[in-house]
Amino acid sequence: MNYYIVPVTELEQNSTLLWCDHTDEAVIVDPGGDIDLIQQQIRKLDIHPIEILLTHGHFDHVGGAKDLAKLLSIPITGPHIEDLFWFQGLEQQSRMFGLKYIIQNFIPDTWLKHGDKIHFGDEILQVLHCPGHTPGHVAYFNKQDQLAIVGDVLFKNGIGRTDLPGGSYETLMRSITEQLWPLGDAVRFIPGHGPMSNFGEERLHSPFFSKML
Numbered sequence: 001m002n003y004y005i006v007p008v009t010e011l012e013q014n015s016t017l018l019w020c021d022h023t024d025e026a027v028i029v030d031p032g033g034d035i036d037l038i039q040q041q042i043r044k045l046d047i048h049p050i051e052i053l054l055t056h057g058h059f060d061h062v063g064g065a066k067d068l069a070k071l072l073s074i075p076i077t078g079p080h081i082e083d084l085f086w087f088q089g090l091e092q093q094s095r096m097f098g099l100k101y102i103i104q105n106f107i108p109d110t111w112l113k114h115g116d117k118i119h120f121g122d123e124i125l126q127v128l129h130c131p132g133h134t135p136g137h138v139a140y141f142n143k144q145d146q147l148a149i150v151g152d153v154l155f156k157n158g159i160g161r162t163d164l165p166g167g168s169y170e171t172l173m174r175s176i177t178e179q180l181w182p183l184g185d186a187v188r189f190i191p192g193h194g195p196m197s198n199f200g201e202e203r204l205h206s207p208f209f210s211k212m213l
Contacts, residue, residue: 001123001145005190006041008034013060016149016190018142019047020121027120028068029053029140029149030061030192035068050120054078055151056137057086058164059093059103061192066106075109077118080129083136085166112138125149128179132172133160141183148189148199154180156197159208176209 004017009032017038019026026047031038042049049072052065056079069076086093090103114129118140125140130153137160139150152160154176162169180189185200203209 001142001147003147003190004041004045006034006038008032008037009060009063011060012193014190014192014194015064017041017045017047017049018120018123018125018149019045020123023121024048025050025121025123027051027053027118027125030055030151031064031068032060033063035064035071038064038068039071049074051118052076053118053125053140054108055139055149055192056134057083057090058134058152059090059097059099061151062087062090063103065108066104076106077108077110078112078127079108079134079138080113080131080136081111082131082166083134086134086136114138130172130175130179132162132168132170132175134164135166137175139180141187146184146187148180148183148187150180150189150191152192154189154202155191155193156195156202157206158194159206160192 002019006015008015013032015031016029024047026049028049065076090105094102112127116127118125128139130137130139133152141148188198
């Protein structure tokens with residue numbers, strides 16, 4: 001499986017293109033905005049998106065999803081239905097964070113649950129329900145390439161914030177230690193913001209976890 005990260009908006013949110021090398025079928029994870037940049041990269045890579053995947057309902061991760069789905073005539077999938085209230089409040093989020101544009105409320109075409117699988121080309125993504133940053137947050141894991149897309153659950157030397165509605169520090173830590181760590185130290189991950197890392201590096205050296213050893 002191939003990947004390409006497109007940082008979008010002033011928040012430098014990682015929108016990720018994943019595609020099958022054999023078929024060029026692709027998925028777009030968290031198109032938070034700047035959909036012209038995402039489309040430009042799709043054309044450059046000559047890949048064929050068939051689905052938009054969302055990790056959670058915060059505006060910086062879903063802001064471009066509805067328009068991009070319409071332009072490409074593809075469905076929007078995820079996250080878990082526990083994030084429904086975030087999608088119903090996108091317009092309110094836009095105003096609360098002082099955005100220059102209002103993101104219209106929308107509902108994804110399909111909700112996901114833990115253990116679901118996403119297929120594109122020859123590739124498979126396993127869905128992991130990882131609440132804590134938001135109640136319905138999910139992560140996506142490709143076992144063959146040992147790659148995870150974790151949204152705002154985990155960062156290099158950091159973890160997702162838990163002070164927004166539906167957030168819980170204790171729940172987030174359980175999601176990381178019970179859902180992500182068992183996948184193995186060698187697993188590389190793409191966070192919602194910032195550089196990539198791997199689970200072993202964070203488990204051993206992140207200040208949030210090294211004191212647990």
